[in-house]
Amino acid sequence: MCSSIIEVKDFTKKYGDYTAVDQISFSVEEGEIFGLLGPNGAGKTSTLECLEGLRKPDGGSIRVADLEPVSEFQKLKDVIGVQLQSASMPESITPVEAIKLFSAYHAVDPRFDLLEKFGLKEKQGSQFFELSTGQQRRLALALAIMHNPKVLFLDEPTAGLDVTTRFVLHEMMRDMQKSGTTIILATHDMAEAEQMSDRVAILLQGKIINIGTPIEITAAGAGLTKISVRTQSSELPTSKGSFPAVTHAFRLEEYQIYFSTDIGSTVSAIISYIEEKNDTLIDLRVERPSLEDRFLEITSNGVN
Amino acid sequence: MKAFLQHFSFEFLKGIRNKNLLLLNYLFPLGFYLMMGLVMVEINPAFRDNVIPAMVIFGILSASLLGIPDPLVNARENGIYRSYKINGVPSLSILLIPAITTIIHMIIVSLLITVTAPLLFDAPVPVNLFNFVLIFFAIAIASTGLSVLIGVVSKSSRMTILWSQLIFVPSMLLGGLMVPFNMLPNTAQKVAQILPSTQAMNALNGLAMGGTADFSPWGSVATLFAGGIGAFLLAIYLFSWDSRNTTRRGHPLLGLLAFLPYVIQIILTS
Numbered sequence: 001m002c003s004s005i006i007e008v009k010d011f012t013k014k015y016g017d018y019t020a021v022d023q024i025s026f027s028v029e030e031g032e033i034f035g036l037l038g039p040n041g042a043g044k045t046s047t048l049e050c051l052e053g054l055r056k057p058d059g060g061s062i063r064v065a066d067l068e069p070v071s072e073f074q075k076l077k078d079v080i081g082v083q084l085q086s087a088s089m090p091e092s093i094t095p096v097e098a099i100k101l102f103s104a105y106h107a108v109d110p111r112f113d114l115l116e117k118f119g120l121k122e123k124q125g126s127q128f129f130e131l132s133t134g135q136q137r138r139l140a141l142a143l144a145i146m147h148n149p150k151v152l153f154l155d156e157p158t159a160g161l162d163v164t165t166r167f168v169l170h171e172m173m174r175d176m177q178k179s180g181t182t183i184i185l186a187t188h189d190m191a192e193a194e195q196m197s198d199r200v201a202i203l204l205q206g207k208i209i210n211i212g213t214p215i216e217i218t219a220a221g222a223g224l225t226k227i228s229v230r231t232q233s234s235e236l237p238t239s240k241g242s243f244p245a246v247t248h249a250f251r252l253e254e255y256q257i258y259f260s261t262d263i264g265s266t267v268s269a270i271i272s273y274i275e276e277k278n279d280t281l282i283d284l285r286v287e288r289p290s291l292e293d294r295f296l297e298i299t300s301n302g303v304n
Numbered sequence: 305m306k307a308f309l310q311h312f313s314f315e316f317l318k319g320i321r322n323k324n325l326l327l328l329n330y331l332f333p334l335g336f337y338l339m340m341g342l343v344m345v346e347i348n349p350a351f352r353d354n355v356i357p358a359m360v361i362f363g364i365l366s367a368s369l370l371g372i373p374d375p376l377v378n379a380r381e382n383g384i385y386r387s388y389k390i391n392g393v394p395s396l397s398i399l400l401i402p403a404i405t406t407i408i409h410m411i412i413v414s415l416l417i418t419v420t421a422p423l424l425f426d427a428p429v430p431v432n433l434f435n436f437v438l439i440f441f442a443i444a445i446a447s448t449g450l451s452v453l454i455g456v457v458s459k460s461s462r463m464t465i466l467w468s469q470l471i472f473v474p475s476m477l478l479g480g481l482m483v484p485f486n487m488l489p490n491t492a493q494k495v496a497q498i499l500p501s502t503q504a505m506n507a508l509n510g511l512a513m514g515g516t517a518d519f520s521p522w523g524s525v526a527t528l529f530a531g532g533i534g535a536f537l538l539a540i541y542l543f544s545w546d547s548r549n550t551t552r553r554g555h556p557l558l559g560l561l562a563f564l565p566y567v568i569q570i571i572l573t574s
Contacts, residue, residue, distance in 0.1 A: 054545070090314075092317075093314060097314050102393075105307045106392055
């Protein structure tokens with residue numbers, strides 16, 4: 001991770017009077033997994049499509065692998081791999097034919113091993129319309145990586161995938177990252193973004209409202225930590241002022257839930273209270289805010 | 305070249321594998337040929353002379369006008385062109401390869417008709433085989449060119465059906481396949497001359513089947529080639545990678561320019 005492979009400066013994309021992306025700037029380092037997050041209509045797809053050379057920006061500049069995506073598309077197509085959100089292939093093409101066809105257009109040897117890796121070996125002679133949604137997406141993934149791209153764009157890659165294939169995909173992403181591939185991951189799955197991304201950018205209404213590592217982004221939030229406590233007697237106080245630094249509290253089945261701005265003082269006070277009441281602690285869980293919590297906080301506020 | 309061959313191989317197999325295309329490439333034209341041979345020759349023995357040219361042209365129109373445009377529109381609407389673009393498939397391959405593979409299917413059907421019609425229905429064979437083949441390619445190029453153009457300019461499958469039927473139905477009624485050109489009223493003759501099937505029947509009768517042409521048969525051949533090549537060039541010019549792309553190079557109605565050679569031919573023969 002030493003040099004920028006993607007440089008976006010004051011990038012704008014408009015559709016008529018509607019501004020889908022409004023003067024955003026960011027860069028992605030070589031070998032980085034970069035998450036692009038945002039609610040529907042935030043500008044993720046427009047940004048991806050301009051990075052992929054499928055659309056022309058209306059302002060600013062974009063460089064991918066030192067190429068201008070639209071004017072140098074012929075060179076770009078061989079250094080990027082793209083897995084589109086909707087896996088679209090001719091309905092009568094078979095996985096083997098698709099591998100042969102696209103490898104020929106990329107002028108590389110066909111990677112039939114990917115069919116086995118993505119669990120498509122048994123379906124290699126079936127027509128595209130006979131494949132399940134998950135199988136179609138796996139084929140799209142295999143096609144996106146078969147020419148060993150420098151930059152891989154994944155748009156909702158795990159949507160419709162089962163747990164095993166999802167695991168295979170994440171392993172594949174890590175392997176590709178180790179070999180120097182940069183991955184741009186657009187996803188609605190916050191757990192996936194948090195687990196896989198080195199950095200994420202959160203887009204809202206065409207602007208980047210937060211960018212950084214998942215830890216930096218979550219740390220920049222309200223900082224509330226969730227503390228769930230279960231005791232033998234289940235007689236813990238439910239009011240928000242019952243323990244230090246607790247901002248709000250409620251009961252959820254067997255657990256008493258507290259949200260605290262200072263974990264140490266709240267947890268110490270809870271344990272002292274339990275001992276004082278001769279109660280027995282059964283379970284105590286402390287959960288830091290997740291990227292999803294922070295994402296919801298940001299997108300519901302609309303501002304950072 | 306390897307990419308072209310892979311693409312060609314897939315598109316050719318698609319024409320057999322896909323049930324709709326199998327129907328339009330083979331089952332419909334061959335079924336119609338057998339039915340017409342059995343019924344029409346009994347009703348009107350003079351139709352025997354037209355069995356080969358009329359049914360070859362019918363097979364070409366069925367495979368092209370009914371078979372080519374809809375898959376092109378569906379591919380664009382479903383984002384298949386986007387997958388093609390990011391994998392380096394050029395627009396020229398997207399437009400030309402389905403046309404070429406469809407012509408291969410047309411050749412197979414035409415061979416079956418030309419070989420079996422004399423045996424089954426006592427139909428006369430072409431007297432000039434070279435001209436027959438030349439005119440076959442002229443109508444095949446004209447018809448596939450128009451079909452590709454319809455696929456490029458149509459916004460939806462419904463529009464595709466409308467545009468295709470605007471050519472296919474008049475071709476059946478006025479194109480000389482069922483009713484001879486010289487039996488049509490004058491006005492209808494002028495309208496009919498704008499149809500590739502009329503030009504093809506005129507050229508086949510005058511240059512390949514030993515009959516008489518109603519107007520310049522070489523003019524018809526030239527019109528078919530010019531119309532076909534023009535239609536392909538317009539299709540390439542008007543091609544867009546996806547339906548949301550607002551940067552199409554020209555208005556779809558520019559496609560009507562494909563009929564310019566036919567209009568010129570009508571003016572010249574008036």
